[in-house]
Amino acid sequence: MGGVIESSATPQNPVGAGRVGPAAPEPLPTPAVPVILGKPTSASRITLSHIMSAHDTNLLGTVHGGVVMKLVDDAAGAVAGRHSEGPAVTGAMDEMAFLEPVRVGDLLQVKAQVNWTGKTSMEVGVRVVAERWNESGPGEHVASAYLVFVAVDAEGKPRQVPPLLPETDRDRRRWQEAQIRRTHRLARRRAIVELRRERAAEGLDG
Ligand SMILES: CC(C)(COP(=O)(O)OP(=O)(O)OC[C@H]1O[C@@H](n2cnc3c(N)ncnc32)[C@H](O)[C@@H]1OP(=O)(O)O)[C@@H](O)C(=O)NCCC(=O)NCCS
Numbered sequence: 001m002g003g004v005i006e007s008s009a010t011p012q013n014p015v016g017a018g019r020v021g022p023a024a025p026e027p028l029p030t031p032a033v034p035v036i037l038g039k040p041t042s043a044s045r046i047t048l049s050h051i052m053s054a055h056d057t058n059l060l061g062t063v064h065g066g067v068v069m070k071l072v073d074d075a076a077g078a079v080a081g082r083h084s085e086g087p088a089v090t091g092a093m094d095e096m097a098f099l100e101p102v103r104v105g106d107l108l109q110v111k112a113q114v115n116w117t118g119k120t121s122m123e124v125g126v127r128v129v130a131e132r133w134n135e136s137g138p139g140e141h142v143a144s145a146y147l148v149f150v151a152v153d154a155e156g157k158p159r160q161v162p163p164l165l166p167e168t169d170r171d172r173r174r175w176q177e178a179q180i181r182r183t184h185r186l187a188r189r190r191a192i193v194e195l196r197r198e199r200a201a202e203g204l205d206g
Helices: 063-084 169-201
Strands: 004-006 019-021 046-051 087-098 107-117 121-131 138-150
Touching: 046 063, 063 087, 063 107, 063 121, 063 138, 087 169, 107 169, 121 169, 138 169
Parallel strands: none
Antiparallel strands: 004 019, 046 107, 087 138, 107 121, 121 138
């Protein structure tokens, strides 16, 4: 029986010089598509805290909606980056609801978590609570939003994200609701593309 090369690797010679010895085990086959392990919701959930200042106000003296939207996008982006372990861009932002005015001095708690994952996209849910500077208590729910983030590679191309592993009944409800929103988003987009194609075929809209 023919001998095989036995490794005589040392720290100084990691490959090792050739010597006759027992066969090395066969390497395991590499899967065609790399397996990405799931991640629990709690692994990327965050709360971003920010005190509202006079610079943040609109003409009415309350906080400008765009300031709150920026904080929402920041918090959601941090969550998407953590979950996908790399860069992720905002693909869509919908259902941004402003429920109560935010005032100067309020401590905003911007709570964000991944609700749902697809192949390369994630829905992040954000809930904004204002703790009033002159009141104790749990704070008031002032805004909510749902954002779609797409994980991207160095060329800006979508890349695969780890599947989300919802942990609680509330996480599982959020997953189901996000799936409904996803279905509606895609259906709405398809319907609009189709309408525009039909109108273009009829020579309408210039
Ligand atoms: C977001 C972006 C990377 C998507 O690229 P794309 O080539 O259209 O990607 P795809 O069509 O392959 O879609 C990728 C994923 O995003 C989802 N997606 C894309 N646009 C979407 C939208 N408007 N709403 C919901 N999901 C969307 C797709 O369903 C798909 O999800 P899946 O892989 O989980 O099934 C690209 O449009 C982009 O770079 N946009 C600019 C992002 C940016 O600059 N954001 C900051 C705004 S200032």
